[in-house]
Amino acid sequence: MADAVVIAEPPIWRLFPDRVATFCLVELQKLRHDRTEMLTRAVQPVLWLVIFGQTFNRLHAIPTGGIPYLDFLAPGVIAQSGMFVAIFYGIQIVWERDAGVLTKLLVTPTPRSALIIGKAFAAGIRSIIQVVVVLILSVVLGVTLTENPLRILGAFVVVVMGSAFFACLSMTIAGVVLKRDRLIGIGQMITMPLFFASSALYPVAIMPSWLQALSRVNPLSYEVDALRGLLIDAPSHLWLDIGVLAFSVVVGIMASSLLVGRLAR
Amino acid sequence: MPDAGPALLIEGLRHRFGEHAAVDGIDLRIEQGEIFGLLGPNGAGKTTTIRVLNTLLPIQEGRIEILGHDVRRDPMGVRRRIGYVPQQLSIESTLTGRENVTWFARLFDVPRKERTVRVDDALGVMGLGEVADRLAGTYSGGMVRRLELAQALVNRPRVLVLDEPTVGLDPVARDGVWQRVEELQEATGMTVLLTTHYMEEAELLCDRIALMHLGRIKAEGSPAELKRELGPDATLDDVFRHSTGGSLDGAEGARGIREIRRTRRTAGRVG
Numbered sequence: 001m002a003d004a005v006v007i008a009e010p011p012i013w014r015l016f017p018d019r020v021a022t023f024c025l026v027e028l029q030k031l032r033h034d035r036t037e038m039l040t041r042a043v044q045p046v047l048w049l050v051i052f053g054q055t056f057n058r059l060h061a062i063p064t065g066g067i068p069y070l071d072f073l074a075p076g077v078i079a080q081s082g083m084f085v086a087i088f089y090g091i092q093i094v095w096e097r098d099a100g101v102l103t104k105l106l107v108t109p110t111p112r113s114a115l116i117i118g119k120a121f122a123a124g125i126r127s128i129i130q131v132v133v134v135l136i137l138s139v140v141l142g143v144t145l146t147e148n149p150l151r152i153l154g155a156f157v158v159v160v161m162g163s164a165f166f167a168c169l170s171m172t173i174a175g176v177v178l179k180r181d182r183l184i185g186i187g188q189m190i191t192m193p194l195f196f197a198s199s200a201l202y203p204v205a206i207m208p209s210w211l212q213a214l215s216r217v218n219p220l221s222y223e224v225d226a227l228r229g230l231l232i233d234a235p236s237h238l239w240l241d242i243g244v245l246a247f248s249v250v251v252g253i254m255a256s257s258l259l260v261g262r263l264a265r
Numbered sequence: 266m267p268d269a270g271p272a273l274l275i276e277g278l279r280h281r282f283g284e285h286a287a288v289d290g291i292d293l294r295i296e297q298g299e300i301f302g303l304l305g306p307n308g309a310g311k312t313t314t315i316r317v318l319n320t321l322l323p324i325q326e327g328r329i330e331i332l333g334h335d336v337r338r339d340p341m342g343v344r345r346r347i348g349y350v351p352q353q354l355s356i357e358s359t360l361t362g363r364e365n366v367t368w369f370a371r372l373f374d375v376p377r378k379e380r381t382v383r384v385d386d387a388l389g390v391m392g393l394g395e396v397a398d399r400l401a402g403t404y405s406g407g408m409v410r411r412l413e414l415a416q417a418l419v420n421r422p423r424v425l426v427l428d429e430p431t432v433g434l435d436p437v438a439r440d441g442v443w444q445r446v447e448e449l450q451e452a453t454g455m456t457v458l459l460t461t462h463y464m465e466e467a468e469l470l471c472d473r474i475a476l477m478h479l480g481r482i483k484a485e486g487s488p489a490e491l492k493r494e495l496g497p498d499a500t501l502d503d504v505f506r507h508s509t510g511g512s513l514d515g516a517e518g519a520r521g522i523r524e525i526r527r528t529r530r531t532a533g534r535v536g
Contacts, residue, residue: 003397005280005347005421006345006423007373007375007376007420008270009342009374010374015374015416018371018374019372022368022371022372025371026357026360026364029360029364030357030360033359033360033361033400034359099353099355100351100352100353100354100355100358101355101356102357102414103321103351103353103356104351104416106320106348107319107320107321107344107346107347107368107373108322108344108372108373109341109344109372109373109374110372111341168428185516200423200525203307264316264321264322265321265322
């Protein structure tokens with residue numbers, strides 16, 4: 001090998017996008033080699049749409065403002081499946097730590113915040129792939145989705161933002177808890193409440209007031225609202241939703257960047 | 266521009282976990298181009314020393330310079346100059362060997378034009394050229410370790426830091442790793458710092474060694490020097506017993522044994 005020349009530190013505006021791209025690329029490579037997870041993760045959304053959705057579609061029990069219930073539900077299930085993927089993806093950082101990979105990543109010239117942002121967006125990539133599966137399924141079940149490619153692209157951006165937040169949430173918890181067996185329990189403990197305390201299954205208006213309050217601080221509600229606006233053209237508050245999601249992502253990145261060093265010890 | 270000064274300079278390093286001082290005041294100077302071994306039983310403080318100098322742990326007390334770069338003040342500069350292989354066998358088993366190495370090339374900002382060449386080089390040097398496109402999950406323990414060396418080399422580091430590079434490997438795989446490290450050092454002149462609790466490893470590979478026990482350095486010198494001081498038939502184990510009162514194998518408590526088991530388990534899983 002030729003004589004070693006030390007590579008200069010790239011400017012920060014190049015380093016961060018570079019790292020994010022690297023982690024996303026690696027995620028796609030991993031997915032290409034191991035597709036089973038994609039399929040097993042598709043089971044739950046299928047159940048929600050096919051069984052829950054179709055049943056309630058017939059009951060007309062939930063007031064959706066004239067929208068068929070299945071159409072109302074589809075964006076909710078899309079957001080939910082993205083969230084599940086992201087939360088368990090974030091938890092995997094503890095596996096990487098136990099397997100020693102995290103140690104090696106932390107010794108590369110990658111600032112901790114860049115590592116976290118990279119992982120958060122890699123979780124977004126995984127979610128997108130999952131979401132495509134749910135989108136196709138929704139169309140098959142007769143949901144009327146938008147045909148505007150810009151809106152679908154917008155929906156992907158919203159999913160990536162939501163997933164980045166939930167990945168940061170679980171990486172933050174991982175940085176606090178540190179033990180992998182405890183984390184699985186916590187992962188399961190938070191996903192269902194986040195799902196139920198959101199507007200994914202029913203409109204906020206019919207919730208009891210305490211649940212409405214929870215729903216208002218739950219980023220998943222804003223993700224669902226944005227997706228409904230974009231995908232099925234339901235009334236929504238797109239800019240507020242995007243603002244809340246962006247804010248949540250920034251807070252999540254800061255929190256998990258501060259805690260990830262604990263995983264190295 | 267080449268870096269001046271010693272490859273590694275440690276002054277008054279101390280590191281505590283709670284009450285326990287894992288590293289209890291050590292000074293060390295390693296010149297560029299040396300193969301240097303930190304020899305000691307499990308729990309001697311070798312791994313903690315490594316994890317402080319490679320920026321994984323904060324410096325609590327003391328000072329470390331790598332090629333003239335202060336570890337506390339310029340951690341990124343230090344990371345760009347070292348290659349690190351942890352004790353535990355750790356690769357991404359759902360990526361191919363080549364993808365594993367390319368990943369690290371990107372994380373070290375190897376320019377795109379050079380990336381393919383450097384990745385091929387690193388894989389080739391480690392004898393993994395033919396299996397590069399197989400999933401790393403199918404590799405044996407020895408191949409995984411060599412893949413990790415390739416990952417660490419893709420950056421063309423000036424200082425290569427290996428923490429117990431052959432723990433959990435069978436004798437053939439161990440010889441393979443030793444041979445590659447030696448060839449590599451000869452070809453590039455890089456500095457190699459390794460920790461080990463195998464005497465033969467220290468004796469065979471290292472120009473100089475430091476004996477570490479309970480967080481302190483008890484003796485330092487070339488293997489021949491250290492043995493000569495004790496008499497004509499002395500072994501490194503004798504030297505160790507003489508300077509610490511303990512033995513290289515076995516003197517240590519449950520923590521060390523657990524660590525070895527964990528590494529062996531990992532070796533079994535990924536290999």
